[in-house]
Amino acid sequence: MSPADRSAARPAPLAGVAPATEDARERADREDVALMLRFKGGEARAFEQLLARHRRGIFNFCLKMLGDRAAAEDAMQEVFLRVVRSAKDWERQAKVTTWLYTIARNHCIDAIRKAGYRKTASLDHALNDQEGDAPLGERVADEEGIAPDRGAESARMRLILARAIGALPAEQREVFVMREHAGMPFKDIAAVVGVPENTVKSRMRYALEHLRQSLARAGVTRDVT
Amino acid sequence: MTSERDDSRLVEYLYGELSADEARAYERSLADDPQASADARALASVLSLAREADAPVEPPAFLDAKIMAAARAQVEAQAETARSRGWRRWLTGSSVGGALVAVAASALVVLNLDLLEPRTAEPTAAARAPSPQLERSNDVVAKREAPPVDEPPPPATTAAAPIAPAKETQEAVADAQRELRRLELRGALAKDADRAEEGGGGVGGSGVGGGGVGGLGASRTRGAGSAGGADKRAPIREEAAAAELESPDPDARPTGARRQASADPYAGVDAPAEAPAERAKSKQLSLAADEASKGELDDVSGAVAEKKAATSKSDAAASVASARDDDGAVGAAGPAPARRPAPAAQAAAPAAPPAPEASVGDALAPKGSADSGRASAAGGKAGEVDPAAVRAAVAVVLSNAEARIRAGDLTGARRELLEGRSRWGTQPAAAVLSLRLARLAEQQGQAAEARRWAQEALARTQDDGVRREANALLSRVR
Numbered sequence: 001m002s003p004a005d006r007s008a009a010r011p012a013p014l015a016g017v018a019p020a021t022e023d024a025r026e027r028a029d030r031e032d033v034a035l036m037l038r039f040k041g042g043e044a045r046a047f048e049q050l051l052a053r054h055r056r057g058i059f060n061f062c063l064k065m066l067g068d069r070a071a072a073e074d075a076m077q078e079v080f081l082r083v084v085r086s087a088k089d090w091e092r093q094a095k096v097t098t099w100l101y102t103i104a105r106n107h108c109i110d111a112i113r114k115a116g117y118r119k120t121a122s123l124d125h126a127l128n129d130q131e132g133d134a135p136l137g138e139r140v141a142d143e144e145g146i147a148p149d150r151g152a153e154s155a156r157m158r159l160i161l162a163r164a165i166g167a168l169p170a171e172q173r174e175v176f177v178m179r180e181h182a183g184m185p186f187k188d189i190a191a192v193v194g195v196p197e198n199t200v201k202s203r204m205r206y207a208l209e210h211l212r213q214s215l216a217r218a219g220v221t222r223d224v225t
Numbered sequence: 226m227t228s229e230r231d232d233s234r235l236v237e238y239l240y241g242e243l244s245a246d247e248a249r250a251y252e253r254s255l256a257d258d259p260q261a262s263a264d265a266r267a268l269a270s271v272l273s274l275a276r277e278a279d280a281p282v283e284p285p286a287f288l289d290a291k292i293m294a295a296a297r298a299q300v301e302a303q304a305e306t307a308r309s310r311g312w313r314r315w316l317t318g319s320s321v322g323g324a325l326v327a328v329a330a331s332a333l334v335v336l337n338l339d340l341l342e343p344r345t346a347e348p349t350a351a352a353r354a355p356s357p358q359l360e361r362s363n364d365v366v367a368k369r370e371a372p373p374v375d376e377p378p379p380p381a382t383t384a385a386a387p388i389a390p391a392k393e394t395q396e397a398v399a400d401a402q403r404e405l406r407r408l409e410l411r412g413a414l415a416k417d418a419d420r421a422e423e424g425g426g427g428v429g430g431s432g433v434g435g436g437g438v439g440g441l442g443a444s445r446t447r448g449a450g451s452a453g454g455a456d457k458r459a460p461i462r463e464e465a466a467a468a469e470l471e472s473p474d475p476d477a478r479p480t481g482a483r484r485q486a487s488a489d490p491y492a493g494v495d496a497p498a499e500a501p502a503e504r505a506k507s508k509q510l511s512l513a514a515d516e517a518s519k520g521e522l523d524d525v526s527g528a529v530a531e532k533k534a535a536t537s538k539s540d541a542a543a544s545v546a547s548a549r550d551d552d553g554a555v556g557a558a559g560p561a562p563a564r565r566p567a568p569a570a571q572a573a574a575p576a577a578p579p580a581p582e583a584s585v586g587d588a589l590a591p592k593g594s595a596d597s598g599r600a601s602a603a604g605g606k607a608g609e610v611d612p613a614a615v616r617a618a619v620a621v622v623l624s625n626a627e628a629r630i631r632a633g634d635l636t637g638a639r640r641e642l643l644e645g646r647s648r649w650g651t652q653p654a655a656a657v658l659s660l661r662l663a664r665l666a667e668q669q670g671q672a673a674e675a676r677r678w679a680q681e682a683l684a685r686t687q688d689d690g691v692r693r694e695a696n697a698l699l700s701r702v703r
């Protein structure tokens with residue numbers, strides 16, 4: 001493999017989402033623990049900081065899993081309300097991030113079950129759409145909304161990608177979202193999902209493969225074929 | 226077909242999780258396999274594309290406010306509990322001390338009484354004479370009959386002494402318990418007030434969960450079992466808590482409130498602010514909904530209602546199950562919270578003007594319009610629905626939707642309107658919901674959808690105002 005190929009084979013790291021190094025992750029977790037303990041001790045402001053750190057990741061996870069903005073809002077609210085209620089008895093048994101995403105995942109699974117989704121099916125197949133509108137994979141894109149001030153091409157790409165992610169099987173989608181939006185290491189994702197780390201990585205690989213095929217079908221040819 | 230190990234290796238490489246040596250070794254292996262190399266490049270490209278295009282979505286700010294309100298209420302409730310616990314400990318300590326003093330005092334009293342026990346009068350010589358046995362029995366009789374000369378009267382204060390501290394202690398403990406209950410209720414009230422979301426869960430959202438197609442009133446009176454039920458119960462607690470706060474003695478709660486609470490838990494929750502006309506509307510709504518809940522509204526999306534009722538049962542079961550789930554934390558959550566608290570407060574107060582559109586409001590006015598005529602003339606099951614109740618319910622849906630729109634939550638407003646339409650859609654008065662959906666779609670640039678809703682509104686109603694607006698919208702979006 002030539003040096004150019006070598007560099008092309010490694011995507012740019014995702015900046016600004018989560019700490020990349022193990023040390024940074026450990027530090028972040030220590031800070032989360034400190035905030036939880038302060039909140040447990042009666043300091044509401046500490047919880048505000050905790051919320052600010054994790055609200056976006058949790059919301060995007062729920063949005064991608066449920067494909068409905070209103071449901072994602074409910075889910076996010078539920079996750080943090082559970083944290084509030086559990087705070088007085090909270091003891092550190094896992095990383096705070098792992099705990100939060102476990103709550104979020106369980107809630108999303110419950111919500112999906114209640115809506116009659118099949119466990120391993122993609123959102124497109126499982127949703128009983130009362131309105132007869134587009135499949136949920138497309139509605140995920142619609143729900144996220146495209147910023148009107150973005151270029152048409154990037155808006156189109158965003159839509160295509162959102163649909164592609166929405167069409168992933170749930171077990172692949174959750175791994176993808178936790179890694180890409182929450183920046184969680186695969187080890188922590190494995191703890192949340194309850195499978196070995198290698199299985200998580202395998203699911204990630206298949207998620208990328210699925211996305212590749214979806215993008216190719218949508219006519220996106222930028223080195224994905 | 227790749228093995229899980231191969232997949233892991235590739236992902237680790239893409240995410241830079243291999244050491245330098247491992248990465249070089251992997252690259253050498255890729256170089257020997259053109260297909261694998263091409264796959265790796267392609268997947269790397271997908272990942273880059275995903276990171277560029279799939280920017281995270283910002284959650285709405287109002288959620289933060291609600292969550293923080295709950296957090297502050299929790300902190301406050303914890304602090305109150307800690308304070309009252311300290312108070313109770315003090316009281317318990319003092320009552321134990323008081324009890325010990327009382328026991329000691331009563332022991333002293335008993336001893337004193339024993340010492341002060343009156344000596345019986347000596348029997349007379351004549352009584353002693355006949356026989357020793359008789360003498361003895363006489364002695365006994367004499368003892369019994371002889372009035373105690375020096376017996377002091379039972380000291381009232383001493384007898385009372387062991388009781389008084391205990392009684393005072395009991396009263397003090399009861400007072401403390403009432404105070405504690407009051408504080409807990411205050412904390413619970415704060416929590417419930419925070420949970421009462423603006424615009425809430427909508428009329429149809431979790432409202433159907435309790436009683437099927439019962440509409441607002443039925444779901445409220447049934448005390449829905451769905452996850453929304455927890456929040457539907459919030460106003461019950463609020464009313465009960467308010468009554469209890471006003472009169473600390475639970476037994477002294479006004480009988481009217483008790484009767485009201487059992488018959489119609491949601492009646493009068495907003496009574497102070499409600500005008501008599503609106504209270505009558507609320508009552509009418511409840512009655513109509515109760516009637517409806519007996520299965521007479523089969524024409525209103527029965528299948529949807531049944532599905533939602535079934536969903537609510539599993540919702541309740543799943544909520545309990547998920548509340549019991551081990552989420553990795555010690556002491557997991559308590560009762561499953563509702564996701565979208567039903568706007569029982571808003572529903573009970575349809576006094577708020579439904580929408581800015583005068584024509585829509587006119588359509589909802591309880592006059593002898595063509596709509597109500599049609600509804601009553603239709604006969605059969607539709608005729609059994611109270612048009613005024615439907616209009617009131619639709620007004621509430623519109624009001625909630627407008628509140629959401631003002632808050633920038635267009636998606637939630639749309640959902641609100643859709644749920645109302647699915648419940649009341651066949652009623653002429655609900656054509657305004659279709660019209661509002663049309664306007665919302667127009668706002669969002671969805672011309673086809675706007676046309677669809679406007680046409681539905683035209684098909685559903687003969688009301689001039691609604692038809693005029695629908696036609697105007699259709700001419701705009703053409």
